[in-house]
Amino acid sequence: MKKIIAIALTLVLTLTMLAGCGGSSAPAVDAPAAEGEKLKIGIIQIVEHPSLDQIRTTFVDELAALGYDDSKVEIDYQNAQNEMSNVTSICQKFVGDEVDMIVAIATPSAQGAAAATTDIPILFSAVTDPLSAELVDDMNAPGGNCTGTSDAIPVEQIFNLADELTPGMQTYGFIYNLSEVNSVSVIEQCKAYLDAKGLKYEEATVANVGELTTAAESLVGKVDAFFSPIDNTVASGMVTVAEIAKDNAIPYYVAADTMVYDGGLATVGVDYVQLGKQTASMAVEVLEGADPATMPVQIMENYATVVNPETAEALGVDVSKYAQ
Numbered sequence: 001m002k003k004i005i006a007i008a009l010t011l012v013l014t015l016t017m018l019a020g021c022g023g024s025s026a027p028a029v030d031a032p033a034a035e036g037e038k039l040k041i042g043i044i045q046i047v048e049h050p051s052l053d054q055i056r057t058t059f060v061d062e063l064a065a066l067g068y069d070d071s072k073v074e075i076d077y078q079n080a081q082n083e084m085s086n087v088t089s090i091c092q093k094f095v096g097d098e099v100d101m102i103v104a105i106a107t108p109s110a111q112g113a114a115a116a117t118t119d120i121p122i123l124f125s126a127v128t129d130p131l132s133a134e135l136v137d138d139m140n141a142p143g144g145n146c147t148g149t150s151d152a153i154p155v156e157q158i159f160n161l162a163d164e165l166t167p168g169m170q171t172y173g174f175i176y177n178l179s180e181v182n183s184v185s186v187i188e189q190c191k192a193y194l195d196a197k198g199l200k201y202e203e204a205t206v207a208n209v210g211e212l213t214t215a216a217e218s219l220v221g222k223v224d225a226f227f228s229p230i231d232n233t234v235a236s237g238m239v240t241v242a243e244i245a246k247d248n249a250i251p252y253y254v255a256a257d258t259m260v261y262d263g264g265l266a267t268v269g270v271d272y273v274q275l276g277k278q279t280a281s282m283a284v285e286v287l288e289g290a291d292p293a294t295m296p297v298q299i300m301e302n303y304a305t306v307v308n309p310e311t312a313e314a315l316g317v318d319v320s321k322y323a324q
């Protein structure tokens, strides 16, 4: 009799344990099965330029600070060199490697990752307009496997700054890559703003970094100022375009702090260090089981005015109010 009770008890215990393991809500990401088995994160960056590099290094550092250092996670970092075909093959490889999460830096990488998988959680970083990029159904309820951080651009504040620093600009020249949704969406807002003010604009669009010089030169003599949105192609060739603007005494307004450091005149822009940190804390939530479908996109809105004192001096523009 004792023996039968013992067997029955063992059975009950085993069943209870099994039920516990199978738990009703499985986490989105499996915890490492055994000691020594690391989580795999694939990071894809569309191209290397100072803003995106800053986001990536801040992200990795912050992830480690939050407890996910290289003893717990294995990071596979890939740079697509601004080629969509590279984005596709990198993301397919991540899917084949069964990574636990894809971190996609900038819009084109996020679009490539979303096309490659609807299962693996994708955390996008610095996507200007996640709705236009068709990454989420709703900013507050993404609905699928993608969520992340957004660097929406304060267009009106940038033009107000331009009015203050260089009053009287009648015609702006837009330089951007027509295939970057992040740029097209900002340019649409710019056009609406300038139309409402009765101001004019010209455009010089590019398909790759090699076309930037010709594009910028084509606007010289036709416009009073240049403007570029947060365009990954322009940001990677920024020094060249800024030089053309400076040589022709044209104020060049941009949409990111690093584009000012690379020679642009001024912007009102997002703090990308904070954005990288924010992306890391969202990544930790996902690694610990949160579902991207219900995690709102976080929009970074702590804007700062950034000026380039050397460019300003070359143009004779007074930026002392903003220079630190």
Ligand code: TRP
Pocket (backbone or CB within 6 Å): 051, 052, 105, 106, 107, 108, 126, 127, 128, 129, 151, 182, 229, 230, 231, 232, 235, 256, 258, 259, 272
């Ligand atoms: N927001 C851009 C995108 O959606 C990426 C980006 C972040 C960027 N910081 C930048 C582009 C600075 C140019 C300059 O793709």
